[in-house]
Amino acid sequence: xxxxxxxxxxxxWLGTRSAGTTISVTKLSELAHAWWGNRIDPSWQxxxxxxxxxxxxxxxxxxxxxxxxxxxxxH
Amino acid sequence: MDEGDIALRNLTYGLFVELGRAPTVDDxxxxxxxxxxxxxxxxxxLHDAHALVLQTGTREIRMAxxxxxxxxxxxxxxxxxxxxANCAWDAFGVGAALHRDSRIEASCADCxxxxxxxxxxxxxxxxxxxxxxxxxxxxxxxxxxxx
Numbered sequence: 001x002x003x004x005x006x007x008x009x010x011x012x013w014l015g016t017r018s019a020g021t022t023i024s025v026t027k028l029s030e031l032a033h034a035w036w037g038n039r040i041d042p043s044w045q046x047x048x049x050x051x052x053x054x055x056x057x058x059x060x061x062x063x064x065x066x067x068x069x070x071x072x073x074x075h
Numbered sequence: 076m077d078e079g080d081i082a083l084r085n086l087t088y089g090l091f092v093e094l095g096r097a098p099t100v101d102d103x104x105x106x107x108x109x110x111x112x113x114x115x116x117x118x119x120x121l122h123d124a125h126a127l128v129l130q131t132g133t134r135e136i137r138m139a140x141x142x143x144x145x146x147x148x149x150x151x152x153x154x155x156x157x158x159x160a161n162c163a164w165d166a167f168g169v170g171a172a173l174h175r176d177s178r179i180e181a182s183c184a185d186c187x188x189x190x191x192x193x194x195x196x197x198x199x200x201x202x203x204x205x206x207x208x209x210x211x212x213x214x215x216x217x218x219x220x221x222x
Binding site: 003004025026032036046 | 076081084085087089091092124126140141151162163164165166168169171172173174181182183184186188191192194197198199201202203204205206207208209210211212213216
């Protein structure tokens, strides 16, 4: 989970590895605030897998990469 | 996670923010009024439940996401203090968790050029930067340190 200056830098960094997924830091910030916003609340309660998935869905992160129940191809 | 473990988890996170570092078992046991061994047993259960991450071979916390207990390449200035985050996602999460604007100091994972991002009102000041996640969500906890 890294930061890059541009798409070209991601391609160079990946080399022969398969790409994961790329989003802008604006979307990342939205994600981080939705995901971690209540993390230090004194009344924090654990989220279910479904609740976690809903956070991703609400941000439009709906492809199989972001799925907690996806069936992925074997390497 | 039962209610007792959730209370221990919330106390541990509260101490992390209060102290500006990961609490030790002694810190937590003194605050909660239990024994260090009880705290350690609770932390192990929380580790198994992915509520925090322990450092292998020690009685110490490695991650209380988004905070890192060990130095990393992701430094965040928020709430008048520097923090370490575990990754880029967590770096944005530190300000989010603290409900504060933040400044993230990191570097491009490819070329190493320094990257500085100011996050104000939840918005970063440079939208040209990109975040890449190599590991799909379903495998994040296979090896959280690698993820």
